[in-house]
Amino acid sequence: MQTHEIVRRFTAHFEQAGHTPVPSASLILEDPQLLFVNAGMVQFKPYFLGDVPAPYPRATSIQKCVRTPDIDEVGKTTRHTTFFQMAGNFSFGDYFKRGAIEFAWSLITRSQDDGGYGFDPEIIWVTVYHDDDEAIALWKEIAGLPEERIQRRGGDDNYWDMGVPGPGGPCSEIYVDRGPEFGAEGGPEADEDRYLEIWNLVFMQDERGPLSPKKGHPPIGTLPHKNIDTGMGVERVAFLLQGVNNVYETDLVRPVIAKAEELSGKRYGAGGPEGEIDDVRFRVIADHARSSLMIIGDGVTPGNEGRGYVLRRLLRRVVRSARLLGITGPCLAEFAAVVRDAMSPTYPELATDFERISAVIRAEEDTFRATLTAGERIFSGAVEEARRTQRTVLPGDQAFQLHDTYGFPIDLTLEMAAEAGLTVDRERFTALMDSQRARAKADAAGRKVGFVDASVYRAVLDTHGATDFLGYQTCESESRVVGLLRDGATVPAAHEGEQVEVLLDRTPFYAEAGGQQADSGLLRGASFEVRVDDVQSPVAGLRVHRGVVTAGTVTLDAEVVAEVDRTRRSAISRAHTATHLVHAGVRGALGSTAAQAGSLNAPGRLRFDFTSPTGAVPPAALVEIEEEVNSVLQEDREIQTYETSIDEARTLGAMMLFGEKYGDRVRVVDMGDYSRELCGGTHVRRTGELGLVRVLSEASIGSGVRRVEALVGLDAFKHATTEHLLVNQLAEQLKARPEELPERINGIVERLRTAERDLEKHRADAVLASAGALAQQAEDLDGTALVAVTAPDGVGGNDLRTLAADVRGKLGERPGVVALFGVDGEKVSFVVATTKAARDNGIAAGKLIGEFAPAVGGRGGGKPDLAQGGGTDPSGVDAAIQKLRTAIRG
Structure with a gap:
């Protein structure tokens, strides 16, 4: 049975049983604990955690997954893979153990002619959590499994939780016996190569505390609604049904x-x-x-x-x-x-x-x-x-x-x-x-809510529901305080001067998301005021206002007037709209490979990252993009925002960003036939409100990823004015028209380079002229001539090597060693050169460096005829020369 057929049958089986088919989520979800989605249940975590109500009682999905801890084992075994597909069925307070076992057993053992997988019931084994007598009884009743093919196992094998306080429960794993040629008798307890796990049924019934039941600690309670989370390994089922030995041999x-x-x-x-x-x-x-x-x-x-x-x-x-x-x-x-x-x-x-x-x-x-x-x-x-x-x-x-x-x-x-x-x-x-x-500069963007304890936020969400966002329609609203946090804990009140997090029943404040910076502003009460510096959404549905109480005392249930800083909001909205236009311009110039890879929308400026496998964007293309974007501004196009279905948005050709997870209903920002994107940010009403867009720069920020930075509105106008003034000043100083400046400046730069080359030649000649004098200073060490001195100021690097070689040449046929030291501030560089006669006597430059380099806090190496190195202690040069003399005599 081909893999695509295995997937089709799984989906059909559960769809016929009333499960809503849910497409695979992206491998990239906004979960600070995961690099990649690694299990089928990940996209359903908010429903299992109770952050938001599940939109359906039952669901099924084929989730693409990547697990990376065992990359080094891939290929060495036939069991480790990084990418795999996890087929799953999920119940959110609907059916429980009986339903999960019935659905799984039916699909696994039903004949292939009847739409099942056709596994022989006689080769099926299961494991259960050690005290889950209910699951054992159900396996006996529903599947007719004998006692000897049901094995009890401990928490490490047959208990599941998320690794943090929250839902968990015992699980039951389904195994297929591949036969005695693959290992020992005795079931999964004896050999998990012969008895291959294909499906895990998690019975999510417990509330886990700080310590996990996987390690023998009891749950702290029972969930009010029992859930089912299962995962069937598509690739494992494929290689069993295709009669091959491992996943690498499947279709x-x-x-x-x-x-x-x-x-x-x-x-x-x-x-x-x-x-x-x-x-x-x-x-x-x-x-x-x-x-x-x-x-x-x-x-x-x-x-x-x-x-x-x-x-x-x-x-x-x-x-x-x-x-x-x-x-x-x-x-x-x-x-x-x-x-x-x-x-x-x-x-x-x-x-x-x-x-x-x-x-x-x-x-x-x-x-x-x-x-x-x-x-x-x-x-x-x-x-x-x-x-x-x-x-x-x-x-x-x-x-x-x-x-x-x-x-x-x-x-x-x-x-x-x-x-x-x-x-x-x-x-x-x-x-x-x-x-x-x-x-390097630390970019802390996007890490403001990384690994927070979200339980306090979820408690507010459970009690008061999601924050009603009014920011698309207004920048001011009357609201009520439904939550106050200080230092991560709930408090009844916060006083003047204290840092505080305020949760409102409704708000006009935009929380940082999609590259758009958060709003700032004020929360005014009858006798208090809170300055809002940041707004985040640590739990889906909530907006948390972070700031300082600047007057009075704010309390729970207090009535406030929430006021967004309109000037800042307008500037950010202009930048966000300009980002959409720049995105469209870049794709128009470079093609569909230029996909958005990140953005920042701040007051008056934007940063747009995009994939560009072909390298840098030509300057002429940047000019064209800027001109095209500003022509759209001049046309003063109307910008429409509306909600529609995801399928209709695709039909309209709306741009969808890679890695984003979209629901059934999406928000479209539409600028006619020029730009149409899915976006939850705030925007201006007409393109003419942007005034001007100036592209400042384009550069690489990583392999295959480029970044465009631009200014918008008054910031762009100020930049243009400053640039114009600078050009005029240069033109006046150089006595040239503005259009002649590039040629005039190139001429000046070329003359400077010529002068530098001439100066370098004169300096090199002066250095080499000192070679004869240095050679005459050679001291005799038992028949070996030694020149060991600190070179003239400014001589280092290539000049030091050139000078050492030239001094060596002037020592003639006799055994000789030249050691030159260059000092530059707190750094020392040194070069050692030996004549052929010295090398014939067993003196090697590289070995000599090992004898004296520690005296200047350094090291180095090289060949017998020429070696070099460096150190950090100029005061040790004299000691180094003395050690060099000792080494040569030895």
Whole structure:
């Protein structure tokens, strides 16, 4: 049975049983605890947590999932994969254990001719939580399972919760016995390779406290509504029904291996030690190519942090595995096309958006291939050095160089080191990474509500309901205080000078979302005032006003007038509208591969990030985009906002952002045939209200991602005025018309460069002229001439090496050593050069450096004829020269 048919039958089975089919959520959801969606229930968490009421009593979905903790194990075993599909059925206070068991047993064992999967009931085993007698009785009654094929297991295996206080419950797992050729008798307790888990039924009935029942701690209560959460592994069912040995041989994965066989000329499953190693590489390619395509499809681009880092690591493991199989040319796009053809019947967006996806993949492969050869050469040299010196640890400095210079993720370096029988100094690597991050600017946007305890917010939501948002219609409203928090705890009152979080029954304040900054303003009561500095939505449906009590005392149930800072709101709204226009202009100029990857809408300015696999946007294109956007402003188009169904929005061609999860009803911001996007932000009524849009810059912020920054309205006008004044001043100083300035300035710059080159030549000549005098200062050390001095001020780097070589040449045929030190502030650089006669006597420059470098707090190395290094203690130069004399005499 093909995988798509397995999926179809699952959905049909539960749809016929009254379940609402729910499309797979994006792999990217706004959950601070998850990089990627890793289970079918994730999109339903708000319903299970009680944050919002479930819109249906029963649901079913086929959820795409990615789990990344076991990336290193992928390929080494046939059980670990990063991407998989989880089929699930869910009940929100509707049916419970009996219904879940009946639905699962019916689908699993019903004949294939009758729409089921046709598993033999005699090979089905189940496990239950150790004290769940009710589930055992139901399995006996409904399925007729004998006692010996029902096994009780502890909390680690058969209890489920979210890892935090909240809902949880016992679970029952369904296993298929693959037969004695796959392992020992005795059920799942004895061997989980032979007895393969295919489905987990979670009976969500408990309220978990701070300590988990998984570890033997009792629940703190019973849920008022019992729920069902199940997950069936589609790929596991597929390989069982297709008669193959593992997921890599199923119909949706094996084609990628076949493509790798075609490109490499090698055969999967060839056997032998080398064949087993190659099989690991084939499986890495198959799994990671599929995962990467699905992740890019949901809007992630390769980067150095978070999801982008995971994606980059997956793609680069594919490239390296292919290279080790003998595939020398670009290959990612070919693997991606195979994945697209296999997966698009279930996920058609992979086909419709393949141009963008393949562009991202090609750009990352080109970038990595350009550095892979050089990086592997550096790595091989480090391995040879470690073996030569009988070390088993690769220095953290070299691991950091591979990461920082050659783009090797540390995990790839660890993997390659393990293949070479080495470990890596992670402590040193981490220290260098931390130092680098400390020097970089920290972008704290989007982390304001990261890992908060949301229980206090949910309590307000349960009691008073969601905040009624009025901000689309007005900037002022009469409201009531329904919640007060200070330092994360509920309080009855807050006094003047205190930081406070205020929750209202309704509000005109916009909470930060979708790249739009939050509103600010005031909450005025009869005898108090609160200055609102920030507004967030830590729980869906609530808006939390954060600020300071500037007068009086605010109390629960107090009546307030909520006033948004209209000037700030208007400026932000203009920026947000301009972002939509810039987005449309960029896509018009660059094509559909230029997809939005982030934005910031602040008063008077905007930042728009987008994917651009082809690199920088040409300056001429930026000018065209700016002109086109301002022409739309001049047309003073009406901007309409309206709600519609998601299907109607697609029909209208509304732009939907990758990674966003949309409900059945969506809000459309419509600027006619120029821009039409789904958006929950605030906007102006007509494009003419923007006044002016000035594009300031365009630059890279990561591999394949560019950023445009622009000013809007009065800020744009002020910038234009300042720029005009500056141009006029330059024109006056250079006695040229404004249009002549580029040519005039280029001429001045070229003359400066010529003068600098002449100056450099004169300086080099002066340095070399001192070589003869230095050679005459050579002292005799038992037949070896030594020139060891501090070089003239300003001599360092290449000049120091050139001078050392020239002094060595003037020593003639006799044994000689030249050691020159350059001092620049708190830094010391040094170069050692030896004559051939000295080397014949066993004197090597690189070894000499090892003798004296510690005296200046440094290190270095090189070849016997020329070596160099540096240090941090200029006061030790004299001591270093003395150690050099001792080493030469020795």
